[in-house]
């Protein structure tokens with residue numbers, strides 16, 4: 001049986017791909033970039049020569065030590081041994097700057113990393129990200145309403161960022177090869193909460209309620225969340241079919257329903 005590498009360590013060995021990932025951030029001469037999981041530095045070494053400042057966050061202490069030594073004469077490169085999920089991006093990011101993020105992510109924590117970046121995007125400390133993740137996850141992040149992959153992750157991502165699908169790589173692009181294909185996405189963080197007239201914490205919670213069970217209709221998920229049939233009937237917008245599933249609705253319609261319901265939220 002194939003052993004799973006620890007900490008999602010599938011290192012990128014495709015030279016064209018590692019350049020394409022960095023190219024996707026464009027001109028970096030005046031930019032600060034945070035790299036998540038630099039590993040042995042295949043992306044890091046290209047970035048180091050191109051960006052104004054690079055902060056690379058690596059959990060594995062042996063890899064962090066290897067990179068600290070390798071980049072010891074490049075003061076623009078800072079290697080931080082840390083769990084990205086525990087890192088306080090606000091203290092790492094220079095005051096008043098919105099940085100770019102790059103990473104061939106450790107796939108076992110992709111969703112948690114995305115949620116962290118959405119929060120950082122809302123806080124104005126991250127402006128763009130180019131991220132490699134498992135293809136199935138990337139398909140969910142970028143799916144449009146009405147297609148099979150659309151769900152909570154898609155809606156959450158698209159409330160927080162414009163998502164572009166860049167390219168997909170086969171397992172052979174990595175060493176050791178993972179069991180899955182990998183896709184690179186580019187995200188421009190541009191939260192839509194104000195534009196749609198909703199508050200972020202309340203709307204995030206609402207999305208969790210309406211996507212709770214994929215097979216259920218929107219109304220049934222809301223009933224399960226505690227709304228009464230009368231409350232739903234009174235608030236239901238004409239534009240949403242009564243039997244609609246959340247997966248079929250654009251964010252604008254979901255926001256319209258949310259705004260019709262607030263006074264009726266269950267305790």
Ligand SMILES: C[S@@+](CC[C@H](N)C(=O)[O-])C[C@H]1O[C@@H](n2cnc3c(N)ncnc32)[C@H](O)[C@@H]1O
Pocket residue numbers: 007008009010011012013036037038039040041042043057058059060063082083084085103104105106107109
């Ligand atoms: C898929 S590898 C990518 C390595 C390298 N960037 C490349 O493309 O070859 C993921 C990297 O993330 C690191 N990593 C795993 N969990 C992490 C965490 N919680 N915080 C920071 N780095 C982590 C792993 O040690 C590994 O170096």
